[in-house]
Amino acid sequence: MAHANFLISVIVSTYNRPDALALVLAQCLAQTDTNYEVIVADDGSGESTRTVIESAANHTDLTVSHVWQPDQGFRAAAIRNQGIAQARGEYLIFLDGDCVPQGDFIARHRALAETGWTVTGSRILLNQALTSDLLTQRLSLTHANLRFWVRQRCAQRSNKLLPLLIKLPDFAQRRVNGFKWRGIKSCNLAAWAVNVHAINGFDEAFSGWGHEDADFVARLYNAGVRRKKGFYATEVLHLWHQEQPRDNASLNYKRVLEVLQSKRTWARHGLDQALIKQEPAETTPFGSCRVERSKSRQPSLGR
Known part of the structure; x- marks a missing residue:
């Protein structure tokens, strides 16, 4: 086990949402916690995304960073590597920009963190109607109570309720024997930075x-890092979105088989490659906090 006070870097990947x-x-x-x-890992979004990040940073004393790459299609692996290169934490949590964490999300991940292990988190799916309500009405999920979530579940606007009511500690059934595909999602995934660097991060050959x-998890497994499941502890609320085109899914699947x-x-x-490209960060103050952006990744104001 590691000491409990390690710094955690939350790397949030986003694209034009x-x-x-x-x-x-x-x-x-x-x-x-x-x-x-x-660190917001931005796969080529426009100026409105930068404005959102700066606004959020203005309301916190925490460090909020923004790394950006040009929009050249779906390049999630590449922008996550840029986020990793910027990260200062000993432990990395990868989160998608449409996955809303609960208030104890980081605390729960910290409690599950263990040397030699990666944690694949879980999610609760929200339907299109609930997602629209949350985004248009700016509903505060921090203060959403049990009655609210019971109503959503009864109306089939979310696919789970119990993980919002029950939180389980670390226990033997979380541990996965061998490599299993089920439950691996980079929208909610945690690993030690030293292990991530040892496998050279995400593979940008995946397009x-x-x-x-x-x-990513297969190569960690090959390196001796085993997996825990974060169910009933780390659930995020996954906002509805249209599915990405899956034209390359078959080829990417074969790549994973080759790795195994x-x-x-x-x-x-x-x-x-991200570490080679990285330049000293440009730090821009916003009130009492700051947003840091890699110079080579900063979008122009005209985007």
């Missing part, structure tokens, strides 16, 4: 939607 990101950041910055930083998260068969741990096109 500023309304959802605003809700996610509001919850990210209202955690019961306060020893963390937030389009599909299985870059399974590849070869026992390969190192991403051939991974974090090392």
Whole structure:
């Protein structure tokens, strides 16, 4: 086990969904655990996303950073690597910009963190109607009570209720024997920074939607890092969205099979490239807090 006071870096990936990101950041910055930083890993969004990040940063004393890359299609692996390169924490939590954490999200991940293990978190799916209500009415999920969630579940506007009521500690049934695909989602995933660097981060050879998260966990597994499941502890509220095109899913699936068969741990096109490209961060003050952006990743004001 590690000491309990390690810094956690929450890396939030996003692309042109500023309304959802605003809700996610509001919850990210209202955690019961306060020893963390937030890095928004932006896959080519426009100026409205930058405005959301700066606004969120203005209302916290925590460090909020923004890394950006040009919009050249779905490149989640590449922008997550940029986030990893910027991170200062010993422990990394990957979160999608449409996955709203509960107030004890970071505290629950910290409680499950253990040397030699990665944690795949869980999620609660919200339907289109509830998602629309949350975004248009700016409903505060911090103060949503049991009655609210019972109503949503009864109306089939969310797919789960019990994980909002019951929180379980670390126990033996969380541990996964061998490598199993089920339950691996990079929208809610945690790993030690030293392990992530040892496998060269996410593999940027994965293009389009599909299985870059399974590849990441497979290479951790090949490196001796085992997996815990974060159910009934780390649930996030996954806002509805249209599914990404899955044209490359089959090819990406075959890539993961190759990794498992070869026992390969190192991403051939991974974090090392992001570390090479990284320049000293430009720090821009916003009131009592700050937003940090890599100079090479900062969007122009005209985007």
